[in-house]
Amino acid sequence: MILPLFVAIPLGSAFIVSLLGKKLRGFADSFSNLASFSLFSLSLFSLLLIRKFGTIVYKVGGWIPPIGICMVLDSLTSFMLVTINLVAFLVTIYSMGYMERYTAKWKFYTLFLLMLAGMNGVIVTGDMFNLFVFLEIAAISSYALVAFGVEQEELEASFKYMVMGSLASSFILLGIALLYSYTSSLNMADISHLLAQKGDSKIVFFVSVLFIMGFGLKAALVPFHAWLPDAHPSAPAPISAMLSGVLIKALGVYALARIFFNVLGMSSISSSILMVLGTISMVLGGLLALGQEDIKRLFAYSSISQIGYVVFGIGMGTTLGILAGLFHLFNHATFKSLLFLNSGSIEYATGTRDLRKMGGLSSRMPVTGYSSLVASMSISGIPPLSGFWSKLLIILAAIEAKHFIFASIAVLISILTLAYYLKVQRSAFFGELPDALRGIKEVPLAMKLSMLALSIICIFGGLLLIPGIQKNFLNLATEILMNGNSYAQIVFGSIK
Amino acid sequence: MMIYLMCLVLFSTGVYCILVKKNLIKIIIGIGIIEYAVNLFFILVGYRLRGRAPILAKEQVIQNMVDPLPQALVLTAIVIGLAATALIVAIAIRLYEKYGTFDITKIRRLKG
Numbered sequence: 237m238i239l240p241l242f243v244a245i246p247l248g249s250a251f252i253v254s255l256l257g258k259k260l261r262g263f264a265d266s267f268s269n270l271a272s273f274s275l276f277s278l279s280l281f282s283l284l285l286i287r288k289f290g291t292i293v294y295k296v297g298g299w300i301p302p303i304g305i306c307m308v309l310d311s312l313t314s315f316m317l318v319t320i321n322l323v324a325f326l327v328t329i330y331s332m333g334y335m336e337r338y339t340a341k342w343k344f345y346t347l348f349l350l351m352l353a354g355m356n357g358v359i360v361t362g363d364m365f366n367l368f369v370f371l372e373i374a375a376i377s378s379y380a381l382v383a384f385g386v387e388q389e390e391l392e393a394s395f396k397y398m399v400m401g402s403l404a405s406s407f408i409l410l411g412i413a414l415l416y417s418y419t420s421s422l423n424m425a426d427i428s429h430l431l432a433q434k435g436d437s438k439i440v441f442f443v444s445v446l447f448i449m450g451f452g453l454k455a456a457l458v459p460f461h462a463w464l465p466d467a468h469p470s471a472p473a474p475i476s477a478m479l480s481g482v483l484i485k486a487l488g489v490y491a492l493a494r495i496f497f498n499v500l501g502m503s504s505i506s507s508s509i510l511m512v513l514g515t516i517s518m519v520l521g522g523l524l525a526l527g528q529e530d531i532k533r534l535f536a537y538s539s540i541s542q543i544g545y546v547v548f549g550i551g552m553g554t555t556l557g558i559l560a561g562l563f564h565l566f567n568h569a570t571f572k573s574l575l576f577l578n579s580g581s582i583e584y585a586t587g588t589r590d591l592r593k594m595g596g597l598s599s600r601m602p603v604t605g606y607s608s609l610v611a612s613m614s615i616s617g618i619p620p621l622s623g624f625w626s627k628l629l630i631i632l633a634a635i636e637a638k639h640f641i642f643a644s645i646a647v648l649i650s651i652l653t654l655a656y657y658l659k660v661q662r663s664a665f666f667g668e669l670p671d672a673l674r675g676i677k678e679v680p681l682a683m684k685l686s687m688l689a690l691s692i693i694c695i696f697g698g699l700l701l702i703p704g705i706q707k708n709f710l711n712l713a714t715e716i717l718m719n720g721n722s723y724a725q726i727v728f729g730s731i732k
Numbered sequence: 733m734m735i736y737l738m739c740l741v742l743f744s745t746g747v748y749c750i751l752v753k754k755n756l757i758k759i760i761i762g763i764g765i766i767e768y769a770v771n772l773f774f775i776l777v778g779y780r781l782r783g784r785a786p787i788l789a790k791e792q793v794i795q796n797m798v799d800p801l802p803q804a805l806v807l808t809a810i811v812i813g814l815a816a817t818a819l820i821v822a823i824a825i826r827l828y829e830k831y832g833t834f835d836i837t838k839i840r841r842l843k844g
Contacts, residue, residue, distance in 0.1 A: 365805050365808075368809075369808060369812065372812045372816070376812075376815055376816055376819060379816075379819060379820075379823075380819060383823055383826075386826055387830070388830045388831065388841055389841050389842055391823055391826050391827045391830060392827065392839050392840070392841060392842055393842060394823055395756070395820070395823050395824065395827060395839075396842075398816070398819070398820045398823065399750060399759060399763060399820075402763045402766075402767070402816055402820075403747075403750065403763070403766065405816075406766045406767055406770045409770050409774070409809060410770050410773065413770065413773055413774040413777055413802070416774075416777060416801075416802070417777040422801075466842045470842075
């Protein structure tokens with residue numbers, strides 16, 4: 237069985253790296269890259285397994301699921317695993333070059349692998365309390381990683397992030413406690429089955445409110461977003477890429493979608509709450525991004541805006557809406573991590589993050605310049621690139637579901653996105669090169685490689701919509717969410 | 733019923749502490765209070781009046797037993813809370829070294 241490996245490999249490698257990384261030179265680099273590469277290949281292999289065997293359930297310790305903990309591999313899990321481990325693999329390659337600026341590289345890799353273990357755990361688990369534990373592993377290591385530079389700004393951002401994160405975790409735990417007292421079960425499939433039998437009740441509504449607060453804060457939806465623009469820019473660039481690229485999606489969007497569609501059951505009220513929250517995030521994140529001069533801060537606000545698109549798409553609850561939301565989630569993971577890696581390269585070469593002090597960098601740093609051009613065009617939805625297709629699908633889905641106002645807001649914000657990414661391109665990569673930056677050089681090979689790989693994915697991401705690939709990758713994942721409460725039958729049916 | 737209300741009061745005290753207090757350490761204490769309130773609530777979920785531990789012994793039938801699962805879960809939650817508290821206190825100490833104050837209103841280099 238490969239399921240426990242998704243947690244065991246990063247957890248074990250974190251342990252080994254922390255044990256040997258200090259003594260052996262270069263060990264931390266090579267071992268972490270090996271670990272993340274094996275995780276990426278395993279996640280691709282899981283796609284094949286799904287095609288062959290359907291849903292797979294692993295019983296932890298041999299206990300039969302309603303009593304023991306189980307791990308579930310279905311197509312949505314597998315879709316998320318591919319997204320997370322792809323980004324994590326490319327980010328570890330990038331860190332080989334970038335993290336030379338910091339001391340104690342092995343500490344960075346230990347925390348990084350712990351965070352990866354937590355995220356993979358959240359994705360594969362089929363048990364409510366287990367989800368909470370993995371969520372906390374990922375969250376606590378991300379608090380430490382945000383403070384990794386231990387300068388004034390990093391510490392301040394990390395403190396803010398920790399206070400809000402701990403509050404969110406408490407709300408989630410309270411929700412789990414109420415759910416347990418109502419159903420006397422912690423297994424997600426079992427809870428879903430029992431809730432379907434008991435019918436609607438006020439306690440389920442209250443639990444959904446707690447979960448929207450808790451997971452919404454982890455996903456940085458707008459009323460709960462205040463920590464993100466501080467925390468994401470303060471972390472080292474590879475971690476910003478991980479946090480914005482996949483952490484908010486694994487802990488926030490995935491958990492919300494899984495719990496609302498498969499466990500609690502989607503009602504029209506929670507659907508409209510998610511749609512409204514998504515739209516507010518889209519608008520506010522976009523407007524606030526426009527006024528930023530710090531390049532990483534601008535990207536962080538843009539993350540809030542794009543997460544708004546994803547939640548809006550999934551919140552619609554129609555097949556096309558969920559498909560578009562998941563597709564945009566995948567695309568956002570690739571281009572936003574690419575943009576953060578670009579900002580890291582700029583900081584590596586020039587030592588500044590202020591857009592007003594840059595200019596004409598494309599002539600000196602062609603790889604960084606052109607890959608960020610690809611990512612910017614993709615995120616603002618210029619036709620052949622991946623971002624265009626997912627935004628188009630989201631808008632089409634909104635029109636199909638007759639949400640005309642939301643659809644027009646989505647179009648307008650897409651234009652706004654183009655505006656602030658043009659601002660980034662114009663002031664950082666085109667125009668006059670300031671005298672202070674005459675002597676800069678392009679970044680090392682490892683960093684160039686991962687940026688090139690990500691920009692190739694951005695260019696060809698639209699190919700995921702070709703019917704043959706779409707059927708196996710996106711449609712199956714959408715089906716899992718559309719199935720709703722029959723998740724319970726699927727999970728219990730595949731226990732052997 | 734009364735005891736659940738007290739639990740809610742404890743929770744609200746923690747939220748008040750986070751929202752109003754300006755000292756970093758008091759904010760951390762507020763987080764601790766919220767965690768305790770949630771843990772207490774979780775324990776109360778499994779509590780039965782005059783119940784006893786569900787340990788099977790020979791020739792004994794337990795009529796009214798306490799649910800042991802929430803206790804095991806809360807133990808895990810406490811350990812997680814300990815890790816988070818240790819980290820946040822360490823960060824607060826570093827913040828004091830850098831800024832020379834625990835006042836959250838004076839620690840604001842990040843805005844916008």
